[in-house]
Amino acid sequence: MEPATPSTSSKNSPRFDRTSAAILDAAARVFSEEGTSAHLAAVAVAAGISRATLYRYYANREALLDALTADALDAAARRLADAGLERATVEDAIERIVRAFVAVGDRYAVLTSDHTTLEAAHEQLAAPLHDVLARGIRTGVLRDDLSVEILYEFLAGTILKAIQLNQQHRLGLEEASAVAAGFFLNGTRARV
The missing domain is CATH 1.10.357 (Tetracycline Repressor; domain 2)
Known part of the structure; x- marks a missing residue:
């Protein structure tokens, strides 16, 4: 029996943690400069990811602000x-x-x-x-x-x-x- 490998989408994976941290860092910068109504596309660009990736981690602005x-x-x-x-x-x-x-x-x-x-x-x-x-x-x-x-x-x-x-x-x-x-x-x- 082979050991289970964690999925890259697993919330416990190092990749998830790095991407999530990058999104939060970018959101902090963008929101502190432009306010919390700034476009989430600007957060995605600042994090170096696509909007689709941002939404996989945080479904909406409220979820991102809560995090x-x-x-x-x-x-x-x-x-x-x-x-x-x-x-x-x-x-x-x-x-x-x-x-x-x-x-x-x-x-x-x-x-x-x-x-x-x-x-x-x-x-x-x-x-x-x-x-x-x-x-x-x-x-x-x-x-x-x-x-x-x-x-x-x-x-x-x-x-x-x-x-x-x-x-x-x-x-x-x-x-x-x-x-x-x-x-x-x-x-x-x-x-x-």
């Missing part, structure tokens, strides 16, 4: 988990948070383009950020006249602007991250 959203949330959550926020000083944790989001910029930018998706992203990713901000207030590093929720909104806005500046090639990844973290920290430090 891209899941991928973006996963990438951001992994980066936050790897950042060691609980062991870092508040200042270092803020810098790591900003860098984590700027590093997944295209994908995170797509998350923020849809209000419902953005709310889901905030629900899934907000806890570690809230913990750092609460620790900052508690330890006297951050202002105590603003709530954690308000600080979170300012941090999220600063991160989005850093992502935009990086995508526009006006600042590199590290520079955009450092400037955004510094900007946030300088405006939210505890008053002496």
Whole structure:
């Protein structure tokens, strides 16, 4: 009896994973530049595949956006988990948070383009950020006249602007991250 060979269309095959990853990378770029209503043909061209291949992997725009959203949330959550926020000083944790989001910029930018998706992203990713901000207030590093929720909104806005500046090639990844973290920290430090 011969061993079974996986079909090239099998969702567990390396070929499927590579093509799927290429489609998601292309979709992130195209959607972040042109918006989520961009033609799927542009995504196929950016991925270097035919539209028929794109539709074999993702039946429609909604399926592609759902997959891209899941991928973006996963990438951001992994980066936050790897950042060691609980062991870092508040200042270092803020810098790591900003860098984590700027590093997944295209994908995170797509998350923020849809209000419902953005709310889901905030629900899934907000806890570690809230913990750092609460620790900052508690330890006297951050202002105590603003709530954690308000600080979170300012941090999220600063991160989005850093992502935009990086995508526009006006600042590199590290520079955009450092400037955004510094900007946030300088405006939210505890008053002496």
